[in-house]
Amino acid sequence: MLMIQWNNWTRNSDFILLGLFDHSPLHTFFFSLILGIFFMAFIGNSIMVILIYLDAHLHTPMYILLSQLSLMDLMLICTTVPQMAFNFLSGNKSISMVGCGIQIFFYVSLLGAECFLLAAMAYDRYVAICYPLRYPILMSDKICGLMAASSWVLGSLDGIIEVAAALSFSYCGAREIPHFFCDVPALLTLSCSNTLIFERIIFFCCVIMLTLPVAIIIASYTRVILTVLHMSSAESRHKAFATCSSHLMVVGMYYGAAMFIYMRPSSGRSPTQDKIVSAFYTILTPMLNPLIYSLRNKEVARAFMKVLGIDKAAA
Template sequence: MAWGNWTFNSDFILLGVFDHSPIHTLLFSVVFCIFMLALLGNSTMVLLIYLDRQLHTPMYFFLSQLSLMDLTLICTTVPKMAFNYLSGNKSISLAGCGTQIFFYVTLLGAECFLLASMAYDRYVAICHPLRYPVLMSQKVCALMAAASWILGSLDGIIEVAATLSFSYCGAREIPHFFCDVPSLLPLSCTDTLTFERMIFICCVVMLLCPVAVIIASYVRVIVTVIRMGSGEGRHKAFATCSSHLMVVGMYYGAAMFIYMRPASGRSPTQDKMVSAFYTILTPMLNPLIYSLRNREVTRAFMKVLGKGKSGEGVV
């Protein structure tokens, strides 16, 4: 595979999602509001968990990492999409495209492994509560989070190196609002079949292996919760786990739809809609799901808010 000579002087064209019709202008405004809410929600979650010592537990540590990943993910795609729409300039440089692919793939992979770590954390907390401080010590949690970031980064490096090693020709128009590997490969002048098979194998590892850990963890959790004698204990356990399962369902469902379908069954419109769901909407929903269904997060927020209000009166 060789670099195309034109690649160093030519940009790709992101066709985007919106035109300048009134309805699309309204939709763009909605997306921008969702983006701002996601920024606010995830930033608030990270700050609350950092500031409140009662939230310095493994579950909330992983939740802060999830919010940080969501924050980075939405900043990888939406600002460039908004700039292109507002400026009318739809181009993106080779370096910009490679950067988007790296962060996008890295964060998708990192979230896969992090969600599996969060499921294992709930399994240990509910099924082995006496051993929880040892099995989920601060060092173990830090290693699990670091492993999620590292494995995601390795996947990102491999996919960027391979994708940008192809030569591209034709109109160089990407039918998407950001540089995504499945949308970029059809523009290649060279055969990408081997690489597409490699992507499929990576998806099996990055998606199905964590899913297997999540399913195994929650099967054990459900069995343990059913055997609990206390109705209040069952309710608390299900409330904690249901938030995580909602996030897992949204995230993995969309990711599998995008990356585990054959190329012949792909539709640019479907890919853009599903990608918008888990790169824009899901980062906004995650903080809401965890905060609205979690009394400790609500308590921490009210505590910080109360301190802010009391501080306003100090001269």
């Protein structure tokens, strides 16, 4: 009897992820495309983490922070795509409340951590270009490690708060989440409770976690651009702009999509738009990041050739 009651409670507490696709030929093609992007992102970010770990020449603050970005992207794409693929292939779209909570925690934590990490990377470039002689002091290994650790801790704190609050509400009805993963804004639309105060708290947290890092990034790169324009060497200007433009491309893609999702009023939300934009920065951006940084970076390319045994001189 107790087992039957437990099974009924577990079944009733499950959510249904409506997903991105049905089983039409066109949607099957898009699903296969996303799987291809997932494997490219998984391989690309794994290579970046391994290369930076193995090559002593890359054990500098800029590359340590870049390795953390790749690790976050790797974990982020593994948080959403495998569950979506399992639901699509098995036909079982349900996810338990515990599974939903775990997904929310990792998703929110990684998004928040990446926000702060991108600001730390902007500060690193600001110090390297504007104060090159003081760089070893202002960006020592200890300070770099503290920045990276702080990004993880602040992101995890946000994840704990949001998952604890979101799962404390009562949910009723069909319990169908109009998304391909458990996202807090989509989940709250199913709640029987009054979530207005929590939604305002989420908005306030998003203002802090998005606008504060963006302000740091804008301030850092404003100083960087002014410094670069006054450089006498054309080669130095080109190198500085190449490094900074890679970072700014990532920042633009990431923050643009995140602000679109989390800083709009709930009345203006469209489930279809939210799913498409979420797919962009949780699936496509993690694939593009290693390409953006590696294709435009000679040191990363040299380290890759060295691992393959092609660059004999470097070995």
